[in-house]
Amino acid sequence: MSRILLVEDEVLNRTLVKAVLARAQIAAVRDAEIIDAASLAAARERLVTDPVDLILLDMNLPDGNGLTLARDLATGNVKPAGSRPAVVAVTASVLPQDRAAAIEAGCDGFLDKPYAAADLVAVVAEHLPG
Template identity: 60%
Template sequence: MSKVLLVEDEELNRVLVRAILARASDDAVRTVELVEAGSLAGARTALADGPVDVVLLDVNLPDGNGLTLAADLRERADRPQVIALTASVLPHERAAAMSAGCDAFLDKPYAAQALVDLLSSHLGR
């Protein structure tokens, strides 16, 4: 079973992701172990507890920019795939996310199937 870390400060968005994953038609996505963090500090604590396969990363967090976490993860031997989930969709913002170490970018608001498809393509890499 794959482990996914969702880093998202908005509770409603976390509820939405949980619901999308629970209803996914893709077995690999539906059965992921989902760990949640509402801040960068929470994400770092979750990552210290053990490796994850994929990080679903909000860029704008209350205690900093999620791209700093993406850059830190790029240096890890057990580097997870990082998918930025953000409403920051300007071309330079997308480029900054990819430069920081994100493997993919999904604009908010996103369709449920788009999240499932993107997550599915990054599990097991």
């Protein structure tokens, strides 16, 4: 079973993501275990103790920009338990330079807010192993 780390400070958004993924038609997405973190600090703590396959990473968090975590993973400043997970930036910032900054920081994908449920499922399915 795959594991997803959902880094999102808004409770409603975390609840929505979990509900959408739990109803996905794709078994690998539907069956994935989702753990969450409401801040960068909490995400860093989870990553060093809990192996995950994918991080859904909000960019605007109470303790900083999510891209700092993506950079730290890409450069080895954060050493995750297990192998390096795929990272998908999830943000309302949809300007081309924001997408470029996410990819430059080491993100493997990008999802614009607001997004359709099908888009969330598709990006998760694309970045989960197997």
